[in-house]
Amino acid sequence: MNDLLEYTLRLGDDALIAAQRTGEWIAAAPQLEEDVALGNIALDQLGQARSLLQYAGSLDGRTEDELAYFRDEREFLNLQLCELPNGDFAFAMARLLYFATYQHLLYDELRSGADETLAGVAGKAVKEVAYHVDHATQWVLRLGDGTEESHRRMQAALEALWPYTAEMFASDDLVRRLSVAVDPSTLQDEWTNRVLAVIDQSTCERPSSSYQHSGGRSGRHTEHMGFLLAELQHVARSHPGATW
């Protein structure tokens, strides 16, 4: 697989799998406004995924649908952070804080990058993702600095997801070789500053886990990924070629 294709798939798969998990909240969120908010956020993520997968597909003659529906688990290059099951609402907001802050820093760099298409996608997405960061921040503050129960859940969620954050910043040969790519390791300090500032303000403790998972970028996923893909892909695979 060529470098640009693989890099674009990483970004596109992150957005696609995040959209799938965020979308699962629709009609299950704690209040109506939150259903609408998470529906909008999922739609932004799906829109980014479509643009990125269209571009990836244009590089090797596949359509966005073929990439989304007809690849198997080991061919998906998304972060494990994106595929973990939803858990409770605090878990969703902790994940959105971690992921959207990362995406915001990444897209902000990418929009002035040398690849015109990636820069175009990033230039649009960075404005959308700023809203996602803002939304997650508000909730982390409200839950962390809320009741005893909401504080306990927020703390548990921040802690549970922390071991999936280093994967976002793992540098490898591909990003060092590919000049249009953003080396994600350059984003880690700023990400840590921003996220810890929110956690501190929320009165939660900084997560202490030092163990970090990895593997998503090379197609190794958690046991949850297969179930997610089954739901995402089964209609398209049961009725191949169907249009609606």
Added chain:
Amino acid sequence: MVTDAAIFEAVGEVADPEVPVLTIADLGVLRGVRHEGDDVVVTITPTYSGCPAMDLIRHEVELTLRSLNVDGRVETVLSPAWTTDWMTEAGKTKLTEYGIAPPSSTGPVLLQLSIRCPLCGSPDTSELSRFGSTSCKSLWRCNSCREPFDHFKAI
């Protein structure tokens, strides 16, 4: 031959399916019309990456081209990224009359100016949710007339 300007004017009348009071020219979604040989290329840009209205807008533009007996295609461009500053003044007026508070300009000032209630004009309003019925809107309430209303988000 139909001129590019005439085609721009005609396809510019296509309405946004989500906010039908606005045309794609009002919104700044219609970016341009050009000839490539005998073919006409219309470029449009989405307001948000995931805007579900784009497929319908593309279809409506194609129908309009056909009604003008023009052979052409529609291209979607992402760059430069759409901003609410591209919305025309006429569009903003139509939005207000329709009951949606128009976007304020996105200039260098980050200060959030108060959003006027499109129904009673009061500046005493509060945000209920940063996300509304479509990607491009947030949900507000007027503290004066107590009516909820949509605000077109400035991006």
